Structures are given as structure tokens and as C-alpha cells.
Amino acid sequence: MSARVLVVDDVPANVKLLEARLSAEYFDVITANCGTQALEICQRAECDIVLLDVMMPDIDGFEVCRRLKSDPRTHFIPVVMVTALDSPSDRVRGLDAGADDFLTKPVSDIVLIARVRSLTRLKMMTDEMRMRAITSHEIGIQAPEREAIADTGKGGKILLVDDRPSSYERLAPVLAEEHTVDVEPNPSEALFHAAENNYDLLIVSLNLENYDGLRLCSQVRSLERTRSVPLLALSEADDNTQLLRGLEIGVNDYLLRPVDKNELLARARTQIRRRRYTHYLRDSVQNSLEMAITDPLTGLHNRRYLESHVGTLGEQAAARGKPLALMILDIDFFKSINDTYGHDAGDDVLREFATRIRKSIRGIDLAARYGGEEFVIVMPETDLHVAGIIAERLRRSIANEPFSIEKGTKRIEVTISVGISMLEKKNEPVADVLKRADQALYRAKHDGRNRVVVADAA
Template identity: 40%
Template sequence: MGNAMAGRILLVDDVATNRIVMKVKLASAFYDVLQADSAPEAERLALDVRPDLIILDAVLRPHGGADLCHKLKSNPHTRDIPIIVVTSLHDRQTRLAALDAGADEFLTKPLDELSLLARVRSLLRARATSEELRRRQHTARELGFAEQPAPFTVPGRVAIITAETDEAIRWREQVRKHLRDRVDVIPAAQVLEALNSMKTPPDAFVISTNLAEAGSGLRLLAELRSREQTRHSAILIVHEPRDRNSAIMALDLGANDLLARGFDPEELALRLRGQMRRKQEGDRLRTNVEDGFRLAVTDPLTGLYNRRYAMPHLGKIAERARAQSRSYAVMLVDLDRFKFVNDTYGHAAGDRVLVEVAKRLKDNLRSIDLVARVGGEEFLIALPDTDLYEATVTAERLRRIIQQDAITLCKGQPGLTITASIGVAMGGLDATSSDKVEAVMNDADRALYDAKAEGRNQVSMGRTAA
């Protein structure tokens, strides 16, 4: 299998030369690029194809890019697609109009290729997480365990962190005029201590790249992303205008947005408003999914999803893969000689093994991956947007992780080493009936049988992965 496309992007510009230049930049990074030369064509493609990202020109005729952006963000079928508006204009009105219309980013030509690709990667990561949350919510709603989320109404909390307190206070006073959210200043030296004492962390952070020393803002960004309590907070980084490297690094470390120092306070407010809306919507989706069907569709022992949830959700992963011409991987993981564990050490020990293996699987997969317990000692894993090489590497890594550390059964007693056999199958490689979920599952099951027959504790690839 060749290079997997990194995402599908729709370019909208009525000047063919602009589209060609932009397509070359994006295609070199293996993005699948579609083009539209008018607003009506862009609306049609956005509805029919559902691209992962839209890049449109601000001076698109006849009504401008902001008008198209507003239409797409007002349509429930396209409002979740991130939009970048680009322009050669440098006026404040065009910039604010695009952000007010719902644009996720506004870039000025000439576009720096590395900076553009960093922005694209950042938005596509956020899009993938949001889409996965929506798929899980949709699955839950079909099963009757989730309600529609309530509209966004609750004011949030913003924390401003800079090296100079006077500067932070000035930013706070400027942005307060445009936001209804609470805005606090946290001294840079006290951020982590303050977070430890907070019951609820801020919804959004505004952080200067240079706090006590050069680059310390980026280190704080990485720390916030690694912490459970702030992992989903929106983070906006303020960088020096000429510091391109810090800007690119910030996006790749997980910043949601960027602004150059000397920014327009109203632009900061508009960007924060959009980030707060997306962050709290994500919070609602997570809560809705977790609360709605925790008991009904999760395994009470391991906390993983059960078969009742896994199979409909796998169907949705397959549907999206076919629609987007992408591949996905399915793994069946079966613990070796598990009956011996139960017979020798008792069922309580067996339960401890299952809980620990479930934790190792979940801790070593992406948030968008599906992990479920579908049998006594059998686990199902589905990896969206994954090619054969990635699936093979992931399966081998999981096999090693299950085996590498002995599992403690009783305090003070030697641990027990557990191994697993894994069958891997690929789906989404063609749109024929043979690519249905049932066929992919059967292929993974045959591969698992082969792994067992060939001596256990190994990965075997199905026919679709051959």
C-alpha cells in the first residue's frame, strides 16, 4: 500500500493560478486536494464530499470569502469543517469579518509553506478528535443512551500568562470589553501551583512564548497538554512577529491558535470566543457520551466498550473510510492460555489480568481508536485512518507491551507474564461488498486463529493485509 493521504482539503479561489500554487504546497505533504472556483461549487462540494478542511480566498467573487464562510458555518452539515481564510489584503476589517463569520484561521499572503502546513496539521488534529466524539455520540444516540447537547450558554474562564504582569493586565482589560467570560491573570512563576489548587481549570489559556526565559512558554504549553486537567483546554500562544520557528513548534506541540505580539484586542477576543465555543462543545460531547451509556455499553470489569457498542461504532468507522477512500485496521487480541490463569490462580486473579491488559491497550492507543472487550479474554481494536504499515507497527508494539511487564496477582508474590496473539485485517481498501465490516472481522478472526496455530504470542496478518 502506498502513502496514505493525510486528509482531504477543499481549495476555493476564483483565480486558477492561486489554486495551482496552493495545491502544489499541500500535495507535497500528501494531502488530497479538491478545487472549486466559485462559492456555489464550494458549497456543493462541501456538502457532497465533506472535506476535512476548507481553504478559501477572502476576496472570492461575488460576495467575498466571509459570506461563504458564514453560509458553511450556518449549515449543520458543514459547520464542523474547519475553515482557513487567506488573503493578500492586510486591512483590519477583512480579518475581523472572516473571524466573526466563523473562520478558524485567517492567513495573509504570501504564505510561508512551513507555517501553513503547521496550521493545517493543527486544525486536522482538532477535526479528527471532534469527528470521533461526534461518531461516538451518534452511536450512543442510535442505541438510545444519549441526548442532544444543550446550546452553548455558560460563560467560561480565560487565564492570561505573560512574563510581565503589567502586560497581562493590559491584555485582560482590552479583551474584557469583547468577552462575557471571566478573564484572570496568573503570574508565570505560579501557574502550575495555581492549577493544583483550582477545582476547575481555565477553559482557555493565553500564553506568551517567552516567560521567564526564551522558549519557556512552549515548555508550559507542553506541560499543560500532558496534564489530565488541562489536556482539553484551549491554548492560544502569543509569539514574536518574526519568530516563525516558535509559532510552528507551538502548533505541533498542541496549541489551538496563534497571534503575533502587537495583536488587535478585538481579534484576540474573536479567536478566544471561537476556541471557547469549540472547547466547551467538546466537553459537552465527552460528558454526554460518558454519562449517557457508561453502564449500558461498557464492560463493568475493564471499563472498555463492550460488543454492543463496538460493532455499530466499527460500522461508522467503515462508512467514513469508504466515503473518504481511506483505510482502517481491525485487530482481534486474545490472551494466550487464559484458562490456565483462572484454573490455577482463581477468577479474581484472572480479573486482575484482564483489567491490567485493558489498561495497557488503552494507554498505548490514540484517543480516536476504538478499544473494546468483546469476549472473555478477547479484545477488539479499530484504528481509523490507518494504513498497513501503521497497523503492523501498532500490533507488534501492543503485543510487546502486554508481555513486557509481569502482572501482580497477589501482593508480595511474583508477577505473572501474560502474552497475547493478535490477528490484523484491513478495511476501506475498496468499496465492494467484500469490504463490509463482517468480512473484515472474519478476516481478523482467521488471522487470530493463524497466530494461535503458529505458536501464540505473535501477530498474524489477514488476507486483506497481505
């Protein structure tokens, strides 16, 4: 699907010109003739990128951009200011308002299309993570946009790759006003340096003496450990071909020499904010994945995860001709703990019980809370004899050491009953193994609790 570009300008001729340029490159174009209309379109999520004029009759472009970037509904939409204003202070003002780029009219068709493509490509790469993060928010995780909007973009860690002392000796102190800066004057060492450190931004000169700056940028993008780090290129003013190639291989932004100090800081903040936003999204997705498979009280896997993975473990055991044992554990008289000491005490017992389970099993074993006070442990490459030893060791660790409740002010005795079974036939459903373990658990309960019972053969 083609990206949808919103062109915002109150001069019809300008709108028509941009519309024609973009349509020729197969972008879908929608238009707005004022800031208010642009804000409404963006709030309805009808565009992928905004090309925004500054001088408009109702709300100027700086304020429109500021509102877009401060609204969680529109914060993630790239904004490129396209205006006749050409002073460094105007560019800095636009970047400080949150613009992703600031292009001065007349804009080269090639530069314009390259920037639109690179920014829409970046947006589409994050859209799926955004949707997952929204789902995370719906199940209770804080929305990442709130942190991103509040982020100043300062306090980043930057690697400056430049082999000209006259250049890096001027730029590094400027960047150091807001960030931690490392200078790498040897381009052949820059990739290793970048891979070994968790940088928020790489600034690369494309005019290195004896090294191809574009090749370095390409290597950064191809290496797993540096692939997501933003790249800001420094280039000579007359080298559009080099800049366009840089944008094609993944350079995020660029600055032309002579470098304006304030614009350098503004563009660095923009890239660092974007990187942190991407990290917020990834963290939200990771949290949502963990919540989907983890029991929040005990930290063990939940029943959903167990049921989706135990079958695979059974198939692997059968295919390799290896044994697979399974045990069901139940805390004895757990209802009386809740009734006597309260549900908070019951939660204390469940958390400590899960901790003792983790200490008693191997990394390849799968432990899950099956429901209430019932837990399941699946043990690959384990026969009934070894499983019985592990179960008995766990039973003793529970029975021999009282559990602390009520913030450690009380200690109570706890015991467990355990039923064990084993995968006995090559194509036997694991559900049958689980059922036999459950029947063994029932016998353990019936025979007096605080014991381990091995299931009868199928």
C-alpha cells in the same frame, strides 16, 4: 490516511499554487472555484479542512464560512481563510464568521502547512467522538451541534500567563469584557494554577522573562488535567520559528504583538466555542454509554450489562478462591398492581424498589433489572449465610414500609420473593448459578411468596 484539503479560490493560479504546496506534503487536494461549489462539497463530507478565499464572484468567503459554521452537517470542519485582505477588521470579521484562522497572502509555506496539520489533527481527534455522538442522537439524545452552533463563545474562564505588567494590564481588561480572567505573572506557578481550576482557555506569552513559554505549553499538554484545554500563544511578529514549534507541541492558535484587542476577543471566542463543542461531544458519548448499560426506569444496570459482566465476576471469584453469591428478586403479584392502579403506579413501585435495593447492597455488588419486575444482585466475596442475611433484610425493608404511588396520594403494600445460590465449583458457569437461584425463586413463589429460599447444592 492523508487528510483531504478543499482549496476554494476563483483564481486558477492561486489554486494551482496551493495545490502544489499541499500535495508536496502528501495531503489530498480537491478544489472549488466558487462558494456554492464549496458548500456542496462540504455538505457531502468530502473534505477535512477548507482553505477559503474571501473575494469570490457568487458568495464571498465570509458568507461561505458563516453558512458552514451554522449548518450541523458542516459545523465541525475547520476553515482557514487565505486572502489578500490584511486589515485587523478583516481578520476579526473572518473570525466572527467562524473561521478557525485567517492568513494573509503571501502565506509562508511553513506557516500554512503547520496550520493545516494542526487543524486536521484536531479534527481527526474529534471525528470518532462525533460518530459516537451521532449514534447517541439516533437513539434519542440531542445532537451536540445544535448547542455548539448557538454558543457565542462568551462567558469563559481564562488564565492569562504573562509576566510583563505593561502587557497583561492592557489585555486582561479587554478579555474581562466577555470572560472571567485570572492573571498569573509567575510562570512557574501557572501549571499548578491551570491544573487546579477548570479553565476554558489558557493564553500564554512565549516571550517570558526568565521562563521558556514553549516548555510551559508542553507541560500543559502533557498533564492529564490540562491536556484538553485550548492554548492561545502570544508571540513577537518576527518569531516564526517559535510559533511553528508551538503549533507542533499542541498550541491551538496564536496572536502576534502588538495585539489587536478585537482580534484577541475573536480568537478567544473561537477557542472557547471549540472546547465547549468537544465537551458536548464527550457528554453525548457518555450519555450513550450510560444508556447502553442502564435501565432507564430504575437507574440500575440492565440485563445486557449484567450478562456481559457477571462472567468476569465469576472468574475473579474462582481465581482468588473467594465466594460469590447471587440472588434473584421478584415483586409479588406485580401484575395486579398494574391492573388495579395502572402502569404509572407500577413504574412508581419499580423505581422505589430499585432505591431500596441500592440502600441494601455494597459498592462492590452488582444490581441489575433482569426484566419486568425481576431483579438480580451479584455479591462478590459473599457466602450463602451472609447473602441470606442481606436478602432477608431487603425483604423486610420492602414488606414493612408501604410504597407511595400516584404522586404520594396513595400507599400500597408490596412484598418480594427471593432465590439465592452460590458459585460452588471453580470452573462452574455463572449461568448455572443463575439457574439455581431461579429455581429457588420458583420455590419461594410456590411456597407462598414473601420469603427467601436458598438453592440446593449443585
